[in-house]
Amino acid sequence: MIKVANGFCDLCIPYNEKKEVMLEIFKELIDAGYRNVAVEQTYSHESLNSKNGNDLIPEPVKLDEFKEQLKNKLNLFNRLTIEYSDPSVSHACGRSLNFKKYHLIAALPTTETALQHSCQMFLGDIITYNEETVKIRLSRKFYYLAIRRNMFFELKYSPAIIDSSERRATISRAQQYHMIGKSRGIILTSEAKDPFHIRNPYDVGCLGYIFGLSEEQGRSAVSTLGRKVLLAAESRRLGKTPVLVKYEDVNSSSDEEEGGSDEEDEIGAEEQSSEDNLGKRKDNSCTDKNNKRIKIS
Numbered sequence: 066m067i068k069v070a071n072g073f074c075d076l077c078i079p080y081n082e083k084k085e086v087m088l089e090i091f092k093e094l095i096d097a098g099y100r101n102v103a104v105e106q107t108y109s110h111e112s113l114n115s116k117n118g119n120d121l122i123p124e125p126v127k128l129d130e131f132k133e134q135l136k137n138k139l140n141l142f143n144r145l146t147i148e149y150s151d152p153s154v155s156h157a158c159g160r161s162l163n164f165k166k167y168h169l170i171a172a173l174p175t176t177e178t179a180l181q182h183s184c185q186m187f188l189g190d191i192i193t194y195n196e197e198t199v200k201i202r203l204s205r206k207f208y209y210l211a212i213r214r215n216m217f218f219e220l221k222y223s224p225a226i227i228d229s230s231e232r233r234a235t236i237s238r239a240q241q242y243h244m245i246g247k248s249r250g251i252i253l254t255s256e257a258k259d260p261f262h263i264r265n266p267y268d269v270g271c272l273g274y275i276f277g278l279s280e281e282q283g284r285s286a287v288s289t290l291g292r293k294v295l296l297a298a299e300s301r302r303l304g305k306t307p308v309l310v311k312y313e314d315v316n317s318s319s320d321e322e323e324g325g326s327d328e329e330d331e332i333g334a335e336e337q338s339s340e341d342n343l344g345k346r347k348d349n350s351c352t353d354k355n356n357k358r359i360k361i362s
Contacts, residue, residue: 070101071292072099072100073101074291074294075257075287076101076103076191076252076254078255078256084130090263091131094263097264098265098266100140102140102142103142104141105145105171106123106125106146107145107146107147107173108147108148120162120163121160122163125145125163126143146173147171148173149172150179151179152179152182158170168298168299169298170189170190170301171191173193175197177202180192180198180203185207185210189216190294192217192218193221194219195234199235203245205246209246212249215300217293218250219252222272223256223258239251243276248277251290252290252294253270253272253283255269269286270286273286
């Protein structure tokens with residue numbers, strides 16, 4: 066059973082061996098209003114091949130200690146980001162038992178061939194980038210192919226705040242997503258390595274304007290789509306097994322739920338008005354027929 070909260074999501078927090086730093090970041094995320102957080106571990110395919118042993122991918126870090134200290138105020142997930150240039154990475158991941166222990170799998174392709182492979186065949190959930198791979202072009206065909214495979218494209222705002230070169234790279238990547246795919250399937254994450262790099266989810270949604278996202282896309286990039294990533298990842302791990310999803314009640318209600326109730330009221334009002342108009346049309350038709358009969362007689 067997967068445990069998901071109806072709050073905001075930040076699916077990229079790099080793992081730090083200093084537990085004090087990680088705890089401060091988690092507390093800042095709670096204060097900012099996040100409820101679903103993924104801890105990222107990054108490995109390159111070249112380094113995996115150089116290691117000896119049966120399982121090339123190490124086990125995910127244990128997060129039970131943080132959950133106890135935070136009193137279950139955050140839903141923590143393990144994320145693995147694999148940097149690779151050779152499509153043979155699928156064979157290495159298929160043989161690994163630890164690969165299946167991660168909740169989220171992200172691909173970081175370093176070549177155009179690897180980028181096409183990640184959209185077409187990679188067994189993962191997220192396609193990400195870095196400053197070196199931002200210039201790799203992606204065609205419209207492979208973009209929509211990844212969307213149909215329930216994969217999502219990631220944009221990170223924390224590097225764009227810290228470094229000017231990273232800012233140009235992020236905006237360039239975002240413009241590419243907007244031109245070829247109208248910014249569909251985009252999630253916004255922080256990649257925050259320090260508590261000061263975290264921003265309020267509402268500010269992150271507004272930051273989506275710079276990345277070519279609309280108001281609705283920017284809001285869903287840190288909430289609705291984040292939860293969809295977690296559900297898609299769980300269905301990928303379990304295959305055709307039925308998935309039981311448990312949504313927790315959080316103190317802060319999201320704007321989407323409020324928007325949903327307003328939309329329901331509007332829909333109900335429209336239905337009521339349409340029924341009234343239909344009734345008026347029937348009455349008018351009946352009076353017209355009576356008038357015609359009177360004239361004929």
